[in-house]
Structures are given as C-alpha cells and as structure tokens.
Amino acid sequence: MGELRDSKKRETRQRISDVATKLFFARGFEAVTIEEIAAAAKVSKMTVFNYFARKEELFLDREDEVKQLLHRALAERPKGQDPIDALRALVDRLRAEKHPFARVDDQTVGWWRIVAASASLKARVRDIGDEAVEALAVELAGPRADGLARLVAGMIVLTWRTAYAEAVRVFAGGGSARKASATFVELIDRGFAAVRGLADR
Template sequence: MSMPSDLRSRKRLATRQGISDAATRLFLERGFDHVTVDQIAAAADVGRMTVFNHFPRKEDMLFDRDEALREMLRRSLQERDPAVGPVETLRRLAHRLVAEDSPSLRFSPDSERFAATVEGSATLQARARAIRDEIAGMIAQTLAATAGRAPHDPDARLAAGLLLATWSAALIEAHGVYRAGHDAPAAQAAFLALVDRGSRGIGAAMAGTPYA
C-alpha cells in the first residue's frame, strides 16, 4: 500500500526541518565555512544526497525561512484592503509581526549569533544580497500585477527597491541596537521607527502612482 500523500508531505517537511535545524546549529557553533555537508548529513541522520534533495545550496539551510517570508509578503500585497496602499500595508505588517513576536523579527542571543554567522561568511553575505534582490523582484511583480500594470513597470521596481532598502536598513539597525545592549524591546522599537520613517519617505516618493 502506498503512503498517503499528506503523510509523505509531512515526512518530507520534517526531514527538511531536521536538516535545517542540524545545519543551523553547526553553523552557529563552528561558523558556516567550517561545516561540511557530510557533517550536516551526519548530524541530521540522513544521507548526503538527501541533504541536496532538500537544499541545493548549503547556504539555504541557514536561510530556510526565506520562502515563507516571500509568500507572506506576496499574500499581504495581494490580499490587502483596497483602501490601504501597498506601502502602508507592509508598514502595518511590520508592526503586526513585532506584536506577534514573529521569529523573523525576534531579537535574542540566537538572532545575534545568526547575524554574526552571516557577517562572518562572504558566501552567506552574497546569498543574503541575492535573496534581497529576488524579494525586491517578487514585490515589484506583485505590485505591478495588483495595479494592472506591465510586469516590468519602472514605478513598481522603484517602490519595491525602496521598500527592501527600508526593511534592510531597519533590520541592520535593530541588530546593532540589540548587540549593544541586549535589549529586545529597544531593538524592535528601532526596527519599527526606521520602517515608519522609511514608509513616509516612500509614500512621498511614490505619490501619484498606485503604489503610494
């Protein structure tokens, strides 16, 4: 008898999560560049090829929440209240994520080690930049689609670039605040303050477009 598809999916997701958890623990303990795929496979109790079946790139094991973040941003824009502009929609999303203590915006010793691990590896820094650019492209396409404009609308690309720059700057500032005083509420406040300020600037820059 074949295994039900939902059970297969749960097993696959559990295996993927186990690999990511093992890899992240090793990366934080030893540094990304000092951990091999074979060591990750052994720690997760799977074969080397199983690791690559779930994660074609070693660095994606650390950035395993990337897809969920993209989907959350896409859905927020696609399902937004028509009376609320895209910039304000994402500003409100930032506040909701902080209020819900989302893992993506949780500042803690673990997040401090995560940031230090990324900063300590040129490979991880390059992947982080690539992810940022990919998300900017996805947001631009989603903005254009929801506004009924061409996929490569320059206004949508500008709005997306400004949004990603704002969130990136806010995250960097928040991690710096946490590193300096280990004060999570202060780090979250710093993040939201920059998101709010940047959102006002983006709204002014995009005035007269469907993206303000």
C-alpha cells in the first residue's frame, strides 16, 4: 500500500532538509540558493519546492510543534487548573526536557544567529508567532474568541518570545547558561503575572 514510495519520500525530504541545514549553518540563509540545495541533495529545484513550499521552511520545520505543545498543555491539564498555570508548567517541562524552545545553549544560539541575520527568516518566525497567538486565543476562549482573548494570547506569546530573545542575548554576550536560564524564567514569570492580572475581572 505504498510502503516503498512513502519511505523514499521521507528519505528524500529528510535528505533535502539535512543538506539545506548544513549549507545554511556553513554560509547563512540568504547566501545559499535553492538550486545549490537541489544539486547537493541530487534532486531538481522543482522537487525541493514539492516538499517545501518556501525557502524558509527548509530552516523552520518545527512550525506545527509550537501549536501542538500549546494545545496539548491546555487540553491535558488537570481539571480546574488555570490556563496560564498550565502554560507555566509547560515551560518547566520543556526546560527539564532541554527542549530548544525553552533552552539556550551553543546550538540554539547558533541557530538563532542565522535567523537574526536574515530578514525573511525573522519575518517567518514572527508569522509563526502570530499563528500561535490566533490558535491560542481559540484554545482559551473557543472559536468565538474576542479581543481580550487575543490580547491575552498575544501577551503570552510575546512574553515567551521576549524571554527567549533576552536569554539568547545574555548567553551570546558571554553570560553563563545558568544566567541565561535565570533571565528566561524571570521574564516568563513577570510576563505571565501581568497576563494573570489581565485575564481576571
């Protein structure tokens, strides 16, 4: 029932992605062309576009994971738990698991440096954030989410993004991983506290 075909596709997709990642790390995002990636992956340019609709997806392939994590943290939270507490717990869980969304080390900073150097990657990251906001608003308030729900969702994502960016800044500026981590947690707590005040009433 399409075993071989499927495995070949997965393999091809993975090969393209790997090759692209390696090239991007070596020379930056803008400096690598799709044609180069195609050649290095022994595939045609068209095939690259078959698997990845835009160039940015070759570097940002964890798009859905963001929404998944937020969704599951809320859906599977203990009965009666405040949504913001559930997200705060998610932060701790991801830190414990050394998940890249809640951790700053040489690898993630290297990754982030490449994003920061490319306008189109930065734009795409913001885009993913906006999608997460919308999804989160729906998660929090149902399909008829209102402005307040969107503001709450926006602040949660903003807090996460800002805390992460600040941790990267600290780490890249020579701070220890411990210090970067402390910065991350402190900003998360501050931001989430503000959101709690907003959601009440």
